[in-house]
Amino acid sequence: MALNASAISVGDTYQEVVAENLSRTQLVQYAGASGDYNPIHTDTPFAQEIAGYPSVFAHGMLSMGMTGRMLTNYVGDGRLTAFGVRFTRQVFPGATLTAKATVAAVRQEDGQHFVDLALSTTNQDGQEVCKGDASARIDP
Amino acid sequence: MPDDFSFPVESGHVMLFARAVGDDNPVYRDPEHAASTEVQGPIAPPTFVQASYHWDPNASYPRPGRPWRGSAAGPTGLPPGETSSSGRGLHAEQRYIYHRSLKVGETLTVRRRPGETWQKQGRRGGSLTFSEEISDFYNHAGELVVTATSVAVITGRAVDP
Amino acid sequence: MADEVTFPVEAGHIMLFARAVGDENPIYHDAEYAKTTELGGIIAPPTFERVWAQWDPAYVLRPKPGQPWFGSAAGPTGLPQKGSDDEGDGGGGGRGLHAEQRYVYHRPVLAGETLTARTRPGKTWTKEGKRAGSMTFREQIIEIFDQQNEIVVTATSVSVITSRAVDQ
Numbered sequence: 001m002a003l004n005a006s007a008i009s010v011g012d013t014y015q016e017v018v019a020e021n022l023s024r025t026q027l028v029q030y031a032g033a034s035g036d037y038n039p040i041h042t043d044t045p046f047a048q049e050i051a052g053y054p055s056v057f058a059h060g061m062l063s064m065g066m067t068g069r070m071l072t073n074y075v076g077d078g079r080l081t082a083f084g085v086r087f088t089r090q091v092f093p094g095a096t097l098t099a100k101a102t103v104a105a106v107r108q109e110d111g112q113h114f115v116d117l118a119l120s121t122t123n124q125d126g127q128e129v130c131k132g133d134a135s136a137r138i139d140p
Numbered sequence: 141m142p143d144d145f146s147f148p149v150e151s152g153h154v155m156l157f158a159r160a161v162g163d164d165n166p167v168y169r170d171p172e173h174a175a176s177t178e179v180q181g182p183i184a185p186p187t188f189v190q191a192s193y194h195w196d197p198n199a200s201y202p203r204p205g206r207p208w209r210g211s212a213a214g215p216t217g218l219p220p221g222e223t224s225s226s227g228r229g230l231h232a233e234q235r236y237i238y239h240r241s242l243k244v245g246e247t248l249t250v251r252r253r254p255g256e257t258w259q260k261q262g263r264r265g266g267s268l269t270f271s272e273e274i275s276d277f278y279n280h281a282g283e284l285v286v287t288a289t290s291v292a293v294i295t296g297r298a299v300d301p
Numbered sequence: 302m303a304d305e306v307t308f309p310v311e312a313g314h315i316m317l318f319a320r321a322v323g324d325e326n327p328i329y330h331d332a333e334y335a336k337t338t339e340l341g342g343i344i345a346p347p348t349f350e351r352v353w354a355q356w357d358p359a360y361v362l363r364p365k366p367g368q369p370w371f372g373s374a375a376g377p378t379g380l381p382q383k384g385s386d387d388e389g390d391g392g393g394g395g396r397g398l399h400a401e402q403r404y405v406y407h408r409p410v411l412a413g414e415t416l417t418a419r420t421r422p423g424k425t426w427t428k429e430g431k432r433a434g435s436m437t438f439r440e441q442i443i444e445i446f447d448q449q450n451e452i453v454v455t456a457t458s459v460s461v462i463t464s465r466a467v468d469q
Contacts, residue, residue, distance in 0.1 A: 021217050025210035026202045033321040035355035038362045039372025049377035052466035060399035065322030068347035077328045078340045083347050084403030094213025150311040162366045204323040
């Protein structure tokens with residue numbers, strides 16, 4: 001079910017917890033599904049001894065993908081027209097992430113309704129890990 | 141034991157699986173090459189049916205809102221006191237019987253049945269409990285394609301290296 | 302990276318990808334349910350498009366038989382150690398990070414279709430950062446077309462190579 005333009009206004013928010021105590025196993029799972037086998041995401045000796053990080057960390061695209069789940073649950077399946085984020089901070093195992101959308105505009109183009117959303121995904125310490133925006137085609 | 145489930149044999153999945161076992165044979169990924177061989181089309185490598193696990197309704201993987209036994213902030217995501225025997229489960233033995241080639245593009249039905257269970261005292265892992273599970277993979281025509289027998293062992297303690 | 306990669310969008314792959322991002326929406330795995338929606342079938346979740354890399358024979362972030370891999374094995378890296386560790390596309394020494402990603406969706410990606418990803422370089426720029434030293438940003442634009450040569454998704458990826466590991 002898609003979002004209705006008549007039911008939302010600028011400033012409305014929608015949020016979901018998209019990761020709870022993020023596991024290393026899920027990083028492995030994402031590596032296999034996506035094809036990004038960069039060892040910095042799954043390989044502790046490499047991440048620590050070669051790259052100099054405290055541990056492995058999540059693919060930026062995993063945070064974005066999880067943010068996408070919140071988005072499609074809000075606007076409806078197959079309705080996104082644009083989705084963009086900046087990866088502002090790394091996500092480490094154990095993270096709990098909350099993805100939030102804020103309605104920035106509700107507009108009409110050639111009789112079709114659209115919503116523009118500001119996006120922010122934060123970790124358990126309230127630090128932003130992804131910041132971005134999205135647009136979707138919605139129902140009247 | 142859980143019910144039957146369907147297992148689609150998809151070309152991309154076969155390609156990824158062959159890669160994961162380091163098998164570069166084009167019969168697993170190149171339709172043109174495969175068409176020129178006696179199997180006449182892409183097939184799956186010998187242990188591919190293991191990947192049916194992804195479609196097993198009881199498959200174990202991290203799911204939203206549920207604690208996962210692997211590490212996260214701590215060495216396990218399970219709450220204190222809750223233990224998982226899975227760290228003590230090992231794969232002891234695996235056998236396949238191939239009745240016909242497993243062709244890319246078919247959808248198999250997986251039917252499982254329990255086999256024997258037995259115990260043994262081991263030097264490196266303490267008391268050992270073995271249990272057998274047999275999976276039969278059928279094609280659309282109801283023909284048996286592969287029979288897989290898996291033997292799992294639960295050890296009394298972590299196996300000494 | 303290959304300039305053009307053709308790849309199948311398979312239902313099983315969509316299911317695995319949706320699981321990996323923790324999305325249990327049945328539109329991504331339940332064909333019966335998907336038929337009853339306005340989309341008429343299984344679709345791919347946002348960000349799925351990046352799986353084209355699995356079909357890129359030259360993709361740098363995948364181990365290949367017979368080639369040294371930069372991840373750990375007996376030692377912390379499988380590459381010969383020479384001191385210098387910055388080269389490549391997120392590969393070299395783990396100093397490559399994904400800075401930004403944008404998608405424009407022209408229509409949903411459907412299970413069962415075949416798509417072609419065409420990659421071209423975008424802008425490159427350098428910046429001085431507080432947490433990571435000097436940073437080189439590089440943009441890559443990937444356009445994904447269907448077999449009628451209609452555009453389905455435009456993806457813009459910005460990667461950054463930092464001169465040291467980012468301070469936490």
